[in-house]
Amino acid sequence: MSKQNRINFSSKLAVVAAAAGSAVGLGNIWRFPYELGQYGGAAFLFFYVLFVIVMGFPIMLSEFAIGRAGQSNAVGSFRKLDPKGKWWLIGVMGVITAFLIMGFYSVVSGWTLEYIYQAVTNQFSGKDSITLAANFSEFSSDSVRPVLWAVLVMVITAAIILLGVKDGIEKSTKFMMPLLFIIIIAMGIRSVTLPGGLEGLRFLFHPDFSKINSSVLLSAMGQAFFSLSLGMGCMITYGSYVNKKNKLSHTVTEVTILDSLVAVLAAVVIFPAAFAVGINPGQGPELVFITLPNVFSNLPGGQFWAILFFILLFVAALTSLISLMEVVVAFVTEQFKMKRVPVTISVTLAVLVFSVMSSLSFGAWKDVTIFGMTFFDLFDNITSKVFMPLGGLLITLFAGWVMPLNSLKQEVSNNGSLQVKWFGIYLIIIRYVAPLGILLVLLNQLGVSKWIGL
Numbered sequence: 001m002s003k004q005n006r007i008n009f010s011s012k013l014a015v016v017a018a019a020a021g022s023a024v025g026l027g028n029i030w031r032f033p034y035e036l037g038q039y040g041g042a043a044f045l046f047f048y049v050l051f052v053i054v055m056g057f058p059i060m061l062s063e064f065a066i067g068r069a070g071q072s073n074a075v076g077s078f079r080k081l082d083p084k085g086k087w088w089l090i091g092v093m094g095v096i097t098a099f100l101i102m103g104f105y106s107v108v109s110g111w112t113l114e115y116i117y118q119a120v121t122n123q124f125s126g127k128d129s130i131t132l133a134a135n136f137s138e139f140s141s142d143s144v145r146p147v148l149w150a151v152l153v154m155v156i157t158a159a160i161i162l163l164g165v166k167d168g169i170e171k172s173t174k175f176m177m178p179l180l181f182i183i184i185i186a187m188g189i190r191s192v193t194l195p196g197g198l199e200g201l202r203f204l205f206h207p208d209f210s211k212i213n214s215s216v217l218l219s220a221m222g223q224a225f226f227s228l229s230l231g232m233g234c235m236i237t238y239g240s241y242v243n244k245k246n247k248l249s250h251t252v253t254e255v256t257i258l259d260s261l262v263a264v265l266a267a268v269v270i271f272p273a274a275f276a277v278g279i280n281p282g283q284g285p286e287l288v289f290i291t292l293p294n295v296f297s298n299l300p301g302g303q304f305w306a307i308l309f310f311i312l313l314f315v316a317a318l319t320s321l322i323s324l325m326e327v328v329v330a331f332v333t334e335q336f337k338m339k340r341v342p343v344t345i346s347v348t349l350a351v352l353v354f355s356v357m358s359s360l361s362f363g364a365w366k367d368v369t370i371f372g373m374t375f376f377d378l379f380d381n382i383t384s385k386v387f388m389p390l391g392g393l394l395i396t397l398f399a400g401w402v403m404p405l406n407s408l409k410q411e412v413s414n415n416g417s418l419q420v421k422w423f424g425i426y427l428i429i430i431r432y433v434a435p436l437g438i439l440l441v442l443l444n445q446l447g448v449s450k451w452i453g454l
């Protein structure tokens with residue numbers, strides 16, 4: 001008997017668009033390229049891909065399975081599958097994580113709107129890197145302007161969430177994701193065909209394993225979780241909207257490949273262009289907001305490419321914010337039986353408190369630190385390096401050991417109608433390999449490995 005009265009995404013394409021929309025975001029275009037530049041190019045890529053394969057793929061599949069089996073939000077799904085245990089707390093941690101991510105994510109998303117505006121009004125042209133750097137720090141440290149942009153971003157996100165799963169999430173991502181792919185492919189082609197561009201590729205893909213240490217490993221793992229939107233209930237929530245006929249393993253394969261592809265493409269857009277115009281690609285978060293405007297100001301037709309690039313960044317960010325907000329809104333509306341409109345409005349207002357804290361981290365509150373980090377850095381680091389890997393670890397344990405095995409198998413095999421010869425391997429990975437791997441990377445970073453003589 002199929003008892004599915006929950007709202008469903010209407011097609012396979014819609015599922016991939018929504019899930020890839022969540023996965024592809026600032027993590028791919030803003031963060032991945034500078035991490036690659038900073039941490040040894042292809043060496044970092046190697047570990048990143050390794051983590052995507054042994055952790056990203058199986059965890060995403062498990063999250064989809066938990067959501068579709070539980071037919072509920074990130075907390076409700078755990079409750080449904082294990083009514084007596086305390087595993088639903090993983091979902092609560094996910095909801096908190098979603099809040100913290102939205103806090104800093106909305107700020108960077110707001111910056112992209114400012115930069116679309118600056119590109120449209122042609123403000124990069126004729127400026128040197130020092131001026132562009134000064135402009136960025138002047139803008140980002142302002143107490144008002146970036147906050148207003150963040151507010152606008154959150155209002156747009158809320159408007160889409162208010163339209164609901166089908167008319168909001170599905171329609172918007174089905175339109176925005178193809179747009180995103182067209183833009184990034186066009187830009188990739190433009191970038192590598194610039195005279196001197198290939199030099200950038202060489203820099204990028206030259207493996208420097210001497211840069212790899214325990215904290216770089218943790219960064220690569222954190223980036224894999226962050227980029228694939230894992231360990232915090234996002235794919236559980238979206239999974240609950242996936243039709244019972246959908247082949248989860250196919251969807252997960254497609255989303256994982258698309259996400260990694262966009263990350264690599266983003267680096268392929270940025271580095272060759274920087275080398276072609278003779279700019280040392282900056283290393284760090286400013287890569288996209290200082291180096292690129294500098295590239296655009298030196299590029300023929302630079303204004304056009306600048307507008308296109310920041311639209312790309314904004315679209316990527318928006319489709320991720322939508323998924324983050326849906327985690328919280330689905331949780332509150334379902335668990336507390338409340339209406340979508342008041343919940344969405346309240347969640348938006350609550351997120352904005354975190355946004356203001358993050359935004360002020362660059363100016364008025366730059367000296368306010370916790371564990372030596374500003375609010376922005378704290379929200380960023382604690383989510384991708386602690387909460388998400390921890391959430392992922394617990395999710396694998398839940399799927400592998402706690403949730404009824406036949407229910408897991410039913411989800412990945414669509415009630416036995418698909419051959420899943422790999423089920424045994426998948427089970428070994430979620431029971432042992434992924435959780436131990438995550439634990440090792442976390443402990444290694446804490447320096448524990450030295451004490452226990454590993």
Ligand code: PHE
Binds near residue numbers: 026226323
């Ligand atoms: N995956 C998104 C990115 O790479 C960020 C994100 C994390 C979105 C968690 C939703 C949930 O930018």
